Amino acid sequence: MATIGDVAREAGVSRSTASYALSGKRPISEEVRRRVLAAAEALAYTPNAGARALATSQTKVLGLLAQFHEDEFAPAMMQYILGVTDTARDLGYDTLLVTEADGARALRRITDSRMVDGVVLMNIAQDDSRLPFLRAAPQPGALVGLPGDCSGLDVFDLDFEEAGRVMVEHLHRLGHRELILISQPEHVVERGGAYVWRLRDAALERARQLGVTLHAVYGESRQPAVGRLLNGLLDAYPSVTGLLINNEAAAAALPSVTYQRGLRVPEDLSVIGRYSDEFAATFSLPYSFIESAPDRLGSMAVRQLVRRVESPVARDEPFVVRFISPELVSRGSTAPPGAPLPPPPAR
């Protein structure tokens, strides 16, 4: 493998000249630049990443710490990851994906050893054990998800509280007065998955203000448990006219449940979900939903991270906590309760 020394020799110049010709950091005569470029081309020269990292203290690699809990819905994860890797690449960075169970140890390993220029953390818990290490690390970090304490960190998340309010308000405006909210499994809450109760508490609060009865329950993450749960709820609350779903598995399971029970959406039941566009398309979910925009969140986190990595001034800017405001994508799955039946749709 050719080194910069080989290129320099081939071009008949010194190593430093070759370096400057390639980087353009100092003026180099047109003649010499051509010779160096030609030599580099001829020898298929590629700089050694380790050597460059050693010299510049920059690796051009970002760390991505993601954790996979079996009680979460794995397919939804992929979108976040792609949002990060694609944006990172656009900005000239590769991505080190770390899925180790012991996130704090993994974080220390990749930051202390200087393998990465910055880190994106996903699956943030309310009291996340990785955060003290991230704050202490020499590299900047960005979070996708809101922890209890955001100090010293850039944080990006969907505004789950507003999402909860939007869901309730939308159905209240249509005339609904009794709703069910299905959240993630209780395990997720116990582990500190704050987004669950952020949406839930805000929805309950708004329902109280509006005089809407809201049955808020924790769901399941798997079939067939989640199907049983849905049936059980519809049995238990026959007067409910609307369903709010903050649980991917429940959303995916709902169509067959409503079909089996002979319920029409939205004539007999209005439904609003909270998931990603991509998820909706994959499972063809026919529900209006609040877009959770995982790719956008991942992308925003990376952009901010790279800003801090690359600009000394950006490094000292105040930290940001940025919420994406929930956008309700209408798919026609909501209507006033007990509206007259429309003619059956053409098949």
Add this chain to the structure above:
Amino acid sequence: MATIGDVAREAGVSRSTASYALSGKRPISEEVRRRVLAAAEALAYTPNAGARALATSQTKVLGLLAQFHEDEFAPAMMQYILGVTDTARDLGYDTLLVTEADGARALRRITDSRMVDGVVLMNIAQDDSRLPFLRAAPQPGALVGLPGDCSGLDVFDLDFEEAGRVMVEHLHRLGHRELILISQPEHVVERGGAYVWRLRDAALERARQLGVTLHAVYGESRQPAVGRLLNGLLDAYPSVTGLLINNEAAAAALPSVTYQRGLRVPEDLSVIGRYSDEFAATFSLPYSFIESAPDRLGSMAVRQLVRRVESPVARDEPFVVRFISPELVSRGSTAPPGAPLPPPPAR
């Protein structure tokens, strides 16, 4: 950040002694070893990855090249990735995840710059443009998926041909004589997704031998197209008694289709799928299926790769092409055609 020089000074020894004390590559007196270890501990010393890579020509990082095509079913991908990252970590490696569209360029970038010690390639096409570069690279590589030309490469894949035969034989043995096979979308075939026609051709061949009529069609990867397709097929071939599904999206869509048509599985229709355990669990698919074992394949590829990376003798061993033999996991979704109805199951 502490360097090995700091550790050496703190322990009152030379840099080389500190290095040997930490690595154990030369005998060091108990006394000195203790002092060095204590100093390293006190200074929270972690070796600089770039410097170590430069000195040893080993990065302890593996590359993982995965490509995401919008006409493939994204959720299935996650399992492969986890199989790779988890196994790599067990063996002491981190994973650089590269999802760049231009796979050949990405491969060259990470191998030429010596960012990785080895590479795992996924989404292998029949005539994969990355393979020439992988063969030419200084690092070893492993493939998850079977290309047209395996020379010079370690390859791991499910035995899709045997899978096709097993599916047909199983239903033939039960007495079925007319079946449908739903494969991936034709796009996947055009892009060189050999696993599609490997299963398909083998199934057709075995069906011919056994005198079974097999309607082999290409599917869709998304709802609602895939649902329409399923309905269309069941309309078009009313005498079919069994369904073979080599298409995750179709498998996920089938339950609601059979329900809507009032078909009982297996009484009216026998079904065999081909997907992963995890996938079946997530969607609670009630079908017998051939386990495609993505995590096992990823894990096998990494193990072989690391063997080659770490052992100079392994590097010269002959290359392997290893097929996982298809295992049919029974979920009771197959029965003789037109069998008498069992009593309705308890709800």
Add this chain to the structure above:
DNA sequence: CTGAGTCGTTGAACCGGTTCGACAGCGGCG
């Protein structure tokens, strides 16, 4: 008592880049 062999330690070189300070050569100006 001397020479060989062991053990533990060290200084120096090396991996392959980047970057700083110095300097040669040149044209322009006073």
Add this chain to the structure above:
DNA sequence: CGCCGCTGTCGAACCGGTTCAACGACTCAG
């Protein structure tokens, strides 16, 4: 004509590890 300043190039140092050859001290055999 001498000096200044600019342009382009170079040598050397540095980043932080690993590893090799050498060497001093000590043991032990002859």
